[in-house]
Amino acid sequence: MERHAVPDLTAIPDATRPGRQRWLPRLMRQTAFRRYWSAQAVSLFGDQVSTLAIPLLAVLATGAGPAQMGYLTAAGLAPNLLFSVIAGAWVDRYPHKRRIMIAADVGRALLLAAVPLLWFTHTLTLPHLYAVAFAVGTLSVVFQVAYSSLFVALVARDDYLEASALINGSQAVSSVAGPSVGGILVQLLSAPVAVVVDASSYLFSALLLARTKAVEHSPSTQKGGLSNAIAGLRYLARSMTLRSILLASTTLNLFNYMFEALFILYATTELEVGAGTLGIVLGLGATGGLLGAVITGRVTRRFGIGPTLLAAYIIFPAPLILVPFATGPDLVVLAMLFAAEFVSGMGLVMLDINAGAVQTAATPKSMLARMQGARRTVNYGIRPIGALIGGALGATIGLEPAVWIAVFGALLGVVWIVFSPIPGLRALPEPDVE
Template sequence: MKPSLHNSPSSEPPPLLRQRDYRLLWTARTISITGSEVSKLAIPLTAVTLLTASPTQMGLLTAAASMPALLLGLQSGAIADRLTRHRPLMIACELVSCAAAATVPLAWLFGLLNVTWLIAVALVIGAAGVLFKAANFPHLASVVPPAQHTEAMAGFHASYSVASVGGPGLAGLLVQVLTAPLAVLAEALSFLTSALLLRCIGTSERNEPASSRGMWRDVTAGLRAVLTHPVLRALLAAGVTINFFAMAYTAVYMLYMVNTLAIPKGLIGALVALSGVGGLLGAWITARLSKRYGENRILLVAVVFFPIEILAVGLLTGPLWWKLSLLTVTGTITGGIVVAFATCMGAIMLRETSPELRGRVNATTTFAVQGVLALGGLAGGVAADFLGLRPVILLCAAGMALSTIWIWTSPLRPHHRHPPTPTPPGPDLSLSTFMAQKRHL
């Protein structure tokens, strides 16, 4: 095993792209995420076209993908904090996911496949994904020096942007050529490839596992750490606010685009993909600006821009060319803003929490900001039935603006700003990534 980069005698670490272990970790995540994007289309298509699934069965299949996050989200952080080495758990999760995905085409070939089987596969892959994410963030601190945490975060958010742009197109091609069940093999192979790449990482892990006082006490320790720390509390509140109103907007987005703005259906997918392109640009710019201005300042500016696209969409009128032009510009900018915010949020959390609490604070924050998505979607749909589409979108813009209050009244303001210098081995933490798409921040 080669020594950790944290202990390198060199005062200036080499650029991330020249660090073999970071390249392996980044490539593993990019391949795994892209494979997951393929399965988001292939598995539902398998249920609909081959198994003639009912609406109730499709609802159960959709819920199965997110259910593990609700059932295991908080506990996964406690589990991660008890580990001396995180990478073995990450590899095991990828291998379990590979085996589960591979059963879909095998069961189809032998005539055993049914909707219950698909639901079980979704639950297994979802559970493995929750555990993987809980271990992945603390593991990042072992591979990347503190001075490069923000740049590394930006790279991972770029992975999500790449997957959001290329994944759906690749999925459609594979389904067309191989049929839906065999296309799921792409997901299995992506998990296997990720596991092999993770196995090749040479950086040693030297984590001091937190002493456990039982699962419930471990979980409550993570909750207490988030709620009592002024910076972490502000980040959590802003993330929950943004995600709630982002999902409320998503619930009515398609109806509004088609019925109110009369956007051709064939162009809506291209408009959504622009957020992924913007995310790539945002990752590139954030990695560079953070070195000059620091993560706090970028976060303070980024949060102000969150309502811009939703407000523009809510007020949009005029000819089709004008609508498309404005949606193209605002969609691309928002994709970049999402990645800039999420990147700096993760880096600040990594800086602010002690190493023995990283997994739990990460899991607590992820549980909250992802768990609120369902509530936001439900609220947006119900409100649109009573108020109409355009008023709900304007309300979402106003609600999104509330996140600015949480950030600007916190110690993240310039007079409390942390310098953009490497953090010493002390308080550190992280947040799992927001999805780099405007529909699911």
């Protein structure tokens, strides 16, 4: 497939301002990529605020109980199962992916802005929140399946790893700082105002994307929505590289969400860690993701992308063994929880950076949205299933045995990688003939 370059000075360092941007990473000196990255960073940060504010609104404004909170979470996740493949097929046929992302940002901003408006007029209900969560989730699906297509229009193939590291680094920062800032905003300004912050972040993202110039690849010529989607799924199933990563990630997500469903309860009841203390430990441990973003490029250049990806599928889940092993004085237990979170977070970012680069490189550009849609359907679809299985196991065989099953099961994901071409990769793979 022919590569498209970003035109003129939007893709090169600002030659008119020598020295002013030398402290920035090389890709961040490129105006188009810097705006694209900034749009993602601002939007991710706003998402972290709403992750706290929306559930709080559900409790405070409507008196939602555990079942209602589960429905609210499901409403936000359901579009990934229902629309990802369809959205991918449609986006691949549309020539202007950037416009799709801008429209999705504006739509999400308007939907979220309606929540505080309903709050202040005393008309906010649970069905309103369900509807907003579902609609925002749907637009997020559309945005995300278009994301890879704009990425390859802005980033040269040789820079995929560096660009992925920068993007995952911003995600790690938002995961560390976002919940804390969200909590402060909710405390000082109230939950409805915190939701306004997220809505504003989407508008800012749309503005930055509107100013990002890129020559996008030609759209897919495959006609018919269903046949277009099936062609993408067929390619995914045929490519051993893409198939192996998908199966490994799906296995990992299944057991990891079993673990996530049990972890808070296990830490607070079995390990007797206070909620506030646990929050601090997890927040500090999340900085492992920042380290992962910093070192992944160097590690990958030293050992090759295949071996690094193989190692990441072990480094991410393996440290969680420390959780059921945690015992002894309080400081020892907290240290083990911190170590588990820190090293696991580092492994997760290493995995995301390398897997993302490999999947992008191994996919024809005209199929990027369909591949993203197919992956989201499987990976996001397995998460609630894992959570339900984890909860059921915890209720039937006990928390500790269920946690052990989740931890060891997550390690099985690496088996799909071992018996694939990936360990032999030293550089990014080429896509198969479309």
